[in-house]
Every structure is written in structure tokens, then in C-alpha cells.
Amino acid sequence: MCAEITCSAFQVHTSDNVATLLGEAGGGALVSVVGPAAGSVVEAREKIQMGHKIALAEIAEGAAVQKFGVAIGVATSRIAPGDWVHLHNCRSQLDEGSSALDLHTGVRKGAQHA
Amino acid sequence: MRERSWAGYLRKDGRKGIRNHLLVVYTVECASFVAQEIARGEENVHVIGFPGCYDNDYAIRLMLVLATHPNIGGVLCVGLGCEYTQPRVIAEAVRESGRPAEWFFIQERGGTRNSIELGKGHLRTLRTQADDDAVRVPMGWADLTIGAECGGSDGTSGLAGNPVVGRAYDHLVDLGGTAIFEEVVEMIGLRDLMIGRAASSEAAVQLGAAYDKAVSYCKAVQQFSIAPGNFAGGLTTIEEKSMGAFAKSGSRAIEGVLRVSEAPPRAGLWLLDSVPDSHFMQFGYTNPNDTEGIMDLVATGAQIILFITGRGSVIGSAVAPLIKVTGNSRTYKNMTEDMDFNAGRILSGEISLEEASVELMDLIADVAGGQTSKPEGLGHREFFLMYKHQDAPSLSAGCRQ
Numbered sequence: 193m194c195a196e197i198t199c200s201a202f203q204v205h206t207s208d209n210v211a212t213l214l215g216e217a218g219g220g221a222l223v224s225v226v227g228p229a230a231g232s233v234v235e236a237r238e239k240i241q242m243g244h245k246i247a248l249a250e251i252a253e254g255a256a257v258q259k260f261g262v263a264i265g266v267a268t269s270r271i272a273p274g275d276w277v278h279l280h281n282c283r284s285q286l287d288e289g290s291s292a293l294d295l296h297t298g299v300r301k302g303a304q305h306a
Numbered sequence: 307m308r309e310r311s312w313a314g315y316l317r318k319d320g321r322k323g324i325r326n327h328l329l330v331v332y333t334v335e336c337a338s339f340v341a342q343e344i345a346r347g348e349e350n351v352h353v354i355g356f357p358g359c360y361d362n363d364y365a366i367r368l369m370l371v372l373a374t375h376p377n378i379g380g381v382l383c384v385g386l387g388c389e390y391t392q393p394r395v396i397a398e399a400v401r402e403s404g405r406p407a408e409w410f411f412i413q414e415r416g417g418t419r420n421s422i423e424l425g426k427g428h429l430r431t432l433r434t435q436a437d438d439d440a441v442r443v444p445m446g447w448a449d450l451t452i453g454a455e456c457g458g459s460d461g462t463s464g465l466a467g468n469p470v471v472g473r474a475y476d477h478l479v480d481l482g483g484t485a486i487f488e489e490v491v492e493m494i495g496l497r498d499l500m501i502g503r504a505a506s507s508e509a510a511v512q513l514g515a516a517y518d519k520a521v522s523y524c525k526a527v528q529q530f531s532i533a534p535g536n537f538a539g540g541l542t543t544i545e546e547k548s549m550g551a552f553a554k555s556g557s558r559a560i561e562g563v564l565r566v567s568e569a570p571p572r573a574g575l576w577l578l579d580s581v582p583d584s585h586f587m588q589f590g591y592t593n594p595n596d597t598e599g600i601m602d603l604v605a606t607g608a609q610i611i612l613f614i615t616g617r618g619s620v621i622g623s624a625v626a627p628l629i630k631v632t633g634n635s636r637t638y639k640n641m642t643e644d645m646d647f648n649a650g651r652i653l654s655g656e657i658s659l660e661e662a663s664v665e666l667m668d669l670i671a672d673v674a675g676g677q678t679s680k681p682e683g684l685g686h687r688e689f690f691l692m693y694k695h696q697d698a699p700s701l702s703a704g705c706r707q
Contacts, residue, residue: 202465202653212465212540214653226655243461243540257542260464260553262499264546277542284543286495298537 201234201246203227205261210245210277212259217246223274237274245277257282307477307667312675314445315379318404322449323376324609324674326440327352327625328432330382330425331373331396334359334389340412341384344425351429352624354689361390364694367567370396371605374403375625379436381405382428384421387413406435448482448573450674453603453611453626454554455488457596460616461539464550466633466649466659467614472556473663474612474670479558479575486570486606487555488578488599490520491592495545496552505559505574512563516579523581523589554614568699569607578602585695597621597690600628610673612666620644622686627679629669646680 199221201211206229217223217236223246225232232248240246245259251271256263265282275281280295314322328348332341332355345351354372356365373381373396381400383393393409400407408428412421454471456463475485493500497517504510541547561574570576580602582589593599596619600611604626611628613619618637622628632638635650647666651657657665673679 200655204465204469212461226653228659230655241540245540245542259546260549262545262549264549265543278540279537279542282542284495284545286544296538298534 199223199236200226203229203248204259205229207258207261209247209249209251209258211248213240213242213244213246216240216242235274236276237272238276240276247271247273247275247277249273251277307481307664309446310668310671310675311444311446312671313442314449314674315376316441316443317376319374321376321607322443322445322609323378324445324676325377325627326350326379326436327377328380328382328429328436329354329373329378329625330384330429331355331369331393333383333385333391333393333396336386336389337384337412340418340421340425343418343422344382344384344429348426348429352687352689354624354691356391356691358693359389362693362695363698364566364696365691366391367698368601368605368691370399371567371569371607372601372625373400373407374405375604376607377609377625379405379440380432381407382425382432383407383409384425385409385411387411404439406432406439408432445674446481447478447671450478450610450670451484451486451570451606451608452478452670453486453488453578453600453606453608454614455596455599455603455611456551456554456614457599457621458615458617458619459550460634461541462633462650462653463614463616464547464553466652466662467616467631468550468553468633469659470633470647470649470652470662470666471554471612471614471631473659474666475554475556475575476558477663477667479556479573482573484570484573485556485558485575486564486578486603486608487575488580488603489551490516490577490579490581491524492551493517493548494521494524495543495548499552500560500577503555503558503560505561509560509562513560513577516563516577516581519579519583520581522584523592526584526589527591554612564606565699566602566694566696567605576606578606580696582694583696590693590695592694594692595690597623597688598692601689601691610670612670618644620681620686621688622679622681622684624687624689627673627682628686629673629679630681631666643684644680 203211217240221236251267257265335357385393397407397409631647633649638648
């Protein structure tokens with residue numbers, strides 16, 4: 193787990209409202225943002241795994257989750273800065289199945305073979 | 307970006323190669339052992355071939371364009387003697403391209419040992435001819451065609467590995483070169499974005515059609531290119547995964563869509579459609595592994611392939627050198643002998659995306675100038691080809707002017 197001040201998250205595009213954790217962040221960890229718009233710090237409101245997304249700004253329900261400078265999905269509830277952004281609060285604009293997946297394993301809920 | 311120049315090989319069709327390899331081509335699986343043994347221990351001899359006894363238009367087209375690829379100086383075709391694909395026809399096409407070529411049937415030459423001995427003799431003659439015929443000329447960025455593919459991707463691929471290739475593609479296109487990317491099935495969700503990058507209304511139509519076919523394909527085979535491991539690794543939507551893959555296309559306008567074995571008619575950025583066309587056996591399968599995707603890129607005439615990996619990969623390529631880029635510094639350290647370029651330094655803040663792309667372009671020029679890439683130095687020269695049904699590129703396609 194990252195020590196509080198060494199945890200960082202990579203923001204791809206200046207217009208992105210999420211960044212990708214480069215290490216695991218514990219709840220309350222201060223995460224420094226690196227990438228094109230480096231410099232800011234956001235406090236993780238919960239434990240977030242490496243490779244997962246942390247919100248950099250407030251995202252209203254129904255608003256676009258922005259990464260790579262484009263909408264990669266839509267917020268299904270209000271997201272606060274520092275929140276973990278994943279299947280529980282963000283859905284695909286195309287693939288309706290993604291909201292029916294287990295939050296931690298990504299496996300389809302109720303899948304017969306799981 | 308500085309100008310670079312190196313010595314290449316001018317071919318009779320006006321294209322320039324960065325290597326002067328010899329190629330052994332087998333025309334059925336039954337001839338593959340002899341072909342591999344002929345090439346064993348021989349410097350700069352690569353082997354390609356088709357396993358099927360019944361031929362396939364797509365596979366024949368691909369072998370013909372590889373046998374007359376700018377990096378190839380001479381060709382030996384080896385058949386068993388009863389297959390549909392005729393080594394004589396391939397050898398004649400190679401000779402017509404201005405390169406030396408030989409062919410024989412194993413059944414007419416008395417079996418394994420005699421055929422290997424005969425083949426090695428042909429290689430000696432072909433090598434002398436290829437060396438004598440070599441016309442060395444200066445080459446620069448505008449003479450280069452580069453292909454890019456990713457495999458063994460992880461969370462770093464979309465953040466660093468693919469973006470640094472995309473930025474290098476921007477430089478290459480601005481310098482008058484040609485850049486090709488593929489994997490339309492990994493662009494699901496990006497239809498509007500792709501069409502928004504079209505260089506012309508014709509290109510927009512082609513991009514839309516390639517996208518729609520890829521969606522139909524994914525639905526028909528019931529497989530979208532996203533898996534539980536992707537979600538567990540932090541990817542939330544197909545759009546997010548697609549954007550990571552699409553990042554390797556950079557930001558320049560897309561000139562149009564190429565089909566497999568079609569050379570780009572002019573410089574610029576092109577999308578390669580390697581997805582099968584629907585026909586009487588439905589779609590069949592698209593590329594079953596990274597190597598066939600790489601071969602499709604080489605078949606556009608690309609002299610160099612960029613391969614982006616996160617978790618790691620130990621493949622190379624026949625015909626065109628492979629340069630391996632990883633966005634994962636840990637993978638770079640673990641597999642240093644296989645990895646040419648560490649884009650993970652972008653994520654750690656050691657280097658900017660722009661600086662990394664300039665460094666990558668310099669490495670590309672070094673390899674073009676004769677420096678061996680890591681996979682090349684290790685002796686990798688993988689080749690894979692299977693049955694696939696794709697209609698022949700149409701000469702009246704909108705991308706031809």
C-alpha cells in the first residue's frame with residue numbers, strides 16, 4: 193500500500209475528471225496527480241486498488257465520466273472527489289451488461305459457471 | 307524531431323527496404339519441416355508458409371505480398387508436390403518483381419535429406435544474387451511504413467505504451483511517413499470518434515463500414531473484447547478499454563481503411579481491417595493470436611512493427627523487425643532482454659510523453675539503419691497464417707485516387 197504522500201494517480205488528459213492509481217491507496221491517503229495536468233492532490237475517500245480510477249472532481253448523476261479526454265461512461269450516482277469510480281457508480285453508454293457485473297471480480301452476477 | 311537518414315535497399319517497384327532478407331516459403335504443412343531445416347543456421351533467412359493443402363485466396367495474397375516485401379531480397383519456394391498452392395507460381399511472381407527466386411517439389415527430389423541439401427544450395431545462389439542486386443540508397447522518414455499492434459496488455463498500455471506510439475505516429479505522419487494501426491474489434495464504442503478523425507468523406511464511409519462489420523462480428527461470435535480480468539484490473543466500460551487501444555493511432559486524420567495485403571496508396575495514417583468478411587461459412591475467426599495480426603501489418607509493406615505490451619511478450623516477427631514497447635517499468639526490468647523501450651518512465655514522471663516519443667522515433671531510425679531490435683537479436687522470426695475469408699481489396703475502393 194502507498195504511504196500517504198507517495199501515492200500517485202495518472203491523469204491522461206487535462207479534461208479528465210478521473211485518474212488511474214499507480215499503486216494501491218488506503219482510505220484517507222493523499223494521492224498526488226501526475227500526467228499532463230500534474231500538480232494537484234486528492235484525498236482518497238476509500239481504499240482504491242492499483243489500476244482503478246479515483247475521481248478528481250465532483251461528477252453529478254447522469255454526467256460523463258471523462259478519461260482520455262472523452263466520455264468513457266456515465267455516473268449512475270453522485271460521485272465526490274476522492275471516490276473510487278467503477279461498476280457501482282459508472283455505466284457504459286453502450287454495453288448494458290456492465291452494470292450487472294460483480295464489483296470486485298468483474299464476473300457476471302448469477303453466472304451459471306461462476 | 308530531427309531528420310534522420312540511413313542506407314536502405316531500393317526495390318524495382320520503387321519501394322525501399324531496411325533489410326535484405328531471404329525467404330523460404332512452404333506451400334503446405336507437409337513441406338514445413340524441410341523448409342525449416344533449409345533455413346536452420348542460415349543468417350537472415352526467414353520462413354513463411356501456409357499449412358493448408360486446400361488453398362485460400364486470403365492466404366495466397368498474403369504470402370505473395372510477403373515474398374515481394376521491401377525487406378526481402380530473394381525467395382525459395384518449397385512444395386511437397388500434391389497441394390493446391392503452386393510454388394512455381396509464387397517463384398514466378400517474385401521474379402517478376404525483380405528478385406531472384408527458385409522453387410522445387412520435395413516429391414521430385416528424393417525426400418528429406420536431398421531436399422534440405424538442394425535447398426541450402428539454392429540459398430547460397432540466392433544470397434549471392436541478392437547481394438549483387440542490392441541497390442543501396444538513402445532513406446528517411448518519408449520512406450518508412452510502420453505498423454503497430456498491442457498484446458499482453460495491462461493497465462499501463464492505455465496510459466503510456468499506446469499513447470507513446472500514438473505520439474510517435476503523429477511525428478511520423480507529420481514527417482511524410484506512413485503509419486498503420488489495426489484491431490477494429492478493440493474500438494467498439496468509438497464509432498463517432500473514429501469517423502470524426504476521417505481525412506475525407508470517403509474515409510468516413512470506410513471507417514463506419516469497418517466499425518459496423520466489427521460490431522456484427524462480435525455479436526455473431528458472441529465475444530466482445532473485454533473480460534472479467536479487465537474489470538478486476540480497473541477498467542469499467544468497453545469505451546474505456548477501447549480508448550486505451552485506440553490511443554496508439556495518435557491524433558492525426560485517418561486517410562482510409564486498408565484490407566489485408568493491401569499497400570497504402572499514399573502516405574499518412576491508415577486503419578487496417580483484419581476482421582473476416584461474412585460469407586457462406588459465416589465470419590470464421592479473426593486473428594487467433596498476436597502473430598497473425600503482426601503478419602497482416604507486415605503485409606501492408608510495413609518495414610518495422612511496433613508491439614506494445616504491458617504484462618510482457620516474447621514474440622518477434624518474420625520479414626520485418628519488431629520493436630517492443632512496454633508501459634510497465636516492472637515488465638521492462640523483468641524482461642529487459644526482450645524489451646526495446648520503457649514507456650513506464652512516463653508514468654513515474656521521469657520523462658514526458660513528448661520526450662518519450664522523440665526517443666522512440668530515434669530508436670526506430672536506429673533499427674531502420676541496421677541496429678538489431680531486441681526480438682531480432684534473440685533470433686525471433688515468428689510467422690502464423692490460417693484460413694480466413696476476406697474479399698480482395700477493390701481497386702475502385704474510395705481510398706484510391
